[in-house]
Amino acid sequence: MTDALLQVKNLSKRFGGIVATDDLSLDVRQGELHALIGPNGAGKTTLITQLTGQLTPDSGAVLFAGEDISSLPAYQRSQLGLARSFQITSLFLDMTALDNVALAVQAHAGHSFRFWAPARGEAELRDPARAALARVGLGERMNVRAAAMSHGEHRLIEIAMALAAKPRLLLLDEPMAGLGPEESARMVTLLRELKRDYAVLLVEHDMEAVFALADRITVLVYGRAIATGAPDAIRANEDVKRAYLGEQKAVTRHG
Amino acid sequence: MMKQSLLSVRGIAIAIMLLLLALLPVYSHATGNIFALTLFTRILIYALAAASLNLIMGFGGMMSFGHAAYLGIGGYAVGILAHEGIASGFVQWPVAIAVSALFALVIGALSLRTRGVYFIMITLAFAQMAYYIAAGMARYGGDDGLTIYKRSDFAGLINLSDKVQFYYLCFVLLLAAIYLIYRIVNSRFGMVVQGARSNEKRMQAIGFPTYRYQLTCFVIAGTLCGIAGALLANNTDFVSPAIMYWTRSGDLMVMVILGGMGSLFGPVFGAIVLLVLEELLSQFTEYWQIILGPMLLLIVLFARGGIDGMLGRRTHD
Numbered sequence: 001m002t003d004a005l006l007q008v009k010n011l012s013k014r015f016g017g018i019v020a021t022d023d024l025s026l027d028v029r030q031g032e033l034h035a036l037i038g039p040n041g042a043g044k045t046t047l048i049t050q051l052t053g054q055l056t057p058d059s060g061a062v063l064f065a066g067e068d069i070s071s072l073p074a075y076q077r078s079q080l081g082l083a084r085s086f087q088i089t090s091l092f093l094d095m096t097a098l099d100n101v102a103l104a105v106q107a108h109a110g111h112s113f114r115f116w117a118p119a120r121g122e123a124e125l126r127d128p129a130r131a132a133l134a135r136v137g138l139g140e141r142m143n144v145r146a147a148a149m150s151h152g153e154h155r156l157i158e159i160a161m162a163l164a165a166k167p168r169l170l171l172l173d174e175p176m177a178g179l180g181p182e183e184s185a186r187m188v189t190l191l192r193e194l195k196r197d198y199a200v201l202l203v204e205h206d207m208e209a210v211f212a213l214a215d216r217i218t219v220l221v222y223g224r225a226i227a228t229g230a231p232d233a234i235r236a237n238e239d240v241k242r243a244y245l246g247e248q249k250a251v252t253r254h255g
Numbered sequence: 256m257m258k259q260s261l262l263s264v265r266g267i268a269i270a271i272m273l274l275l276l277a278l279l280p281v282y283s284h285a286t287g288n289i290f291a292l293t294l295f296t297r298i299l300i301y302a303l304a305a306a307s308l309n310l311i312m313g314f315g316g317m318m319s320f321g322h323a324a325y326l327g328i329g330g331y332a333v334g335i336l337a338h339e340g341i342a343s344g345f346v347q348w349p350v351a352i353a354v355s356a357l358f359a360l361v362i363g364a365l366s367l368r369t370r371g372v373y374f375i376m377i378t379l380a381f382a383q384m385a386y387y388i389a390a391g392m393a394r395y396g397g398d399d400g401l402t403i404y405k406r407s408d409f410a411g412l413i414n415l416s417d418k419v420q421f422y423y424l425c426f427v428l429l430l431a432a433i434y435l436i437y438r439i440v441n442s443r444f445g446m447v448v449q450g451a452r453s454n455e456k457r458m459q460a461i462g463f464p465t466y467r468y469q470l471t472c473f474v475i476a477g478t479l480c481g482i483a484g485a486l487l488a489n490n491t492d493f494v495s496p497a498i499m500y501w502t503r504s505g506d507l508m509v510m511v512i513l514g515g516m517g518s519l520f521g522p523v524f525g526a527i528v529l530l531v532l533e534e535l536l537s538q539f540t541e542y543w544q545i546i547l548g549p550m551l552l553l554i555v556l557f558a559r560g561g562i563d564g565m566l567g568r569r570t571h572d
């Protein structure tokens with residue numbers, strides 16, 4: 001599998017008695033949108049956290065573009081091109097959308113021990129931030145304070161902040177959580193566009209969106225991948241039906 | 256932000272305040288009102304100390320309850336050197352700055368490992384420690400403090416014993432400090448510090464090692480306050496442990512909150528209002544604190560952005 005951008009090999013993580021990641025292997029190919037689904041508590045967020053390096057796995061390896069990044073700290077992984085969005089929105093609410101994203105750009109622009117030049121005047125920070133906001137459709141709203149924006153817009157800022165890090169692979173943790181039908185549709189359109197430029201690992205509870213967007217789907221239950229395949233194959237898979245899709249309603253309610 | 260708002264109510268209020276402060280010695284000279292000059296010299300020095308606290312507290316979200324310690328360190332650096340016969344300001348002031356910076360580095364390195372109430376308590380504890388150390392220095396007056404017989408000598412460059420020259424030195428240093436803070440908070444460094452106030456976890460998640468930026472900010476603030484301490488010792492020709500007592504740190508916090516947290520000129524408003532009220536009320540009654548306390552409480556409760564907020568400044572929330 002030469003075109004795998006991300007390879008996860010036999011990853012395991014326990015929290016006391018809970019097995020959050022259980023001998024998990026999967027890969028995301030160049031140009032692919034790979035969806036990761038599974039009931040609440042299946043270990044989806046925990047997997048993302050291990051990929052970004054914020055959490056250390058007990059065993060197993062993570063390869064990015066063929067290189068073993070298992071022992072790299074989080075900031076070095078993000079410099080290589082791994083960017084995540086958060087399941088729970090976490091922004092700088094007292095700053096404008098543009099300031100939020102510009103900070104994400106600044107995080108990748110060397111050290112910040114620069115005390116004199118006005119940061120808001122630096123094209124090196126502002127231009128990529130503007131571009132990322134325009135990309136997610138917030139070009140007109142850049143100068144509005146995040147606190148005054150809707151939840152749907154917050155989700156979009158989250159994505160813009162991930163894009164601002166110049167990623168090669170986007171790790172999106174439930175970008176549609178809490179969105180209304182209209183906002184969800186907007187997000188699906190956006191993800192479909194992003195998919196053209198980035199490899200994406202998408203964690204999402206919205207099955208309609210997942211089946212519409214994904215090239216491949218992996219189903220996670222109790223930290224273990226019980227199936228990986230094209231959407232049609234997953235839909236037809238008996239194990240998956242039993243373990244997950246049958247109880248989908250109950251699950252989405254939690255999400 | 257400085258530029259855009261020049262024509263607003265707020266911009267005009269700030270301009271008038273600066274103009275009045277600049278002209279105060281003229282007024283005092285014309286009317287022979289020396290008292291006003293003395294009072295406002297003290298106000299400018301406290302405004303400088305409050306501005307430095309505002310950098311960490313207002314912009315950085317670091318609620319230091321021990322900021323008066325640097326007033327004492329700067330003051331004692333001048334006092335002790337003078338006592339030992341070293342009157343040159345070119346020695347005294349760099350020492351005041353260096354010792355304040357070093358003290359801030361140590362206190363910051365330890366206290367910034369904690370957050371919230373713990374941070375407040377640890378900064379308070381360090382300041383109280385400095386207070387008791389000063390009170391124990393028998394050679395330098397102990398509890399009673401240390402009289403400074405000769406003000407810092409700048410070899411004829413400026414005469415600190417001249418009331419007007421000293422006033423303008425305080426005024427210029429205050430403006431310079433505010434300009435420095437203005438540049439800092441709008442720089443990349445300032446964005447990081449303010450980002451950490453807003454959402455520290457997120458800052459770390461996007462790859463900022465926040466601790467070292469916050470510590471640097473803490474040291475800058477402590478150093479600026481050390482300069483205020485050197486001024487204060489010269490102003491009173493005296494330094495004593497009381498300058499570091501926790502109520503003094505509390506006063507500085509009140510000035511910052513009163514003026515408007517994270518507002519560039521807020522600490523100046525805060526220092527003027529607090530010290531002038533204190534002066535006026537204490538002339539009417541010896542129980543002035545009983546009146547001042549509730550007044551401050553009302554301002555803080557009802558004008559959440561402080562004085563600068565009332566003038567129309569948008570605050571973060």
Ligand SMILES: Nc1ncnc2c1ncn2[C@@H]1O[C@H](COP(=O)(O)OP(=O)(O)O)[C@@H](O)[C@H]1O
Pocket residue numbers: 015018019020038039040041042043044045046047
């Ligand atoms: N830091 C942690 N400490 C202990 N248990 C955790 C921690 N993080 C997650 N878990 C547990 O690991 C399991 C997987 O959680 P998570 O990855 O958040 O699931 P998902 O994102 O699929 O809903 C859950 O049982 C959760 O309670």
Ligand SMILES: [Mg+2]
Pocket residue numbers: 044045046087
């Ligand atoms: Mg999750």
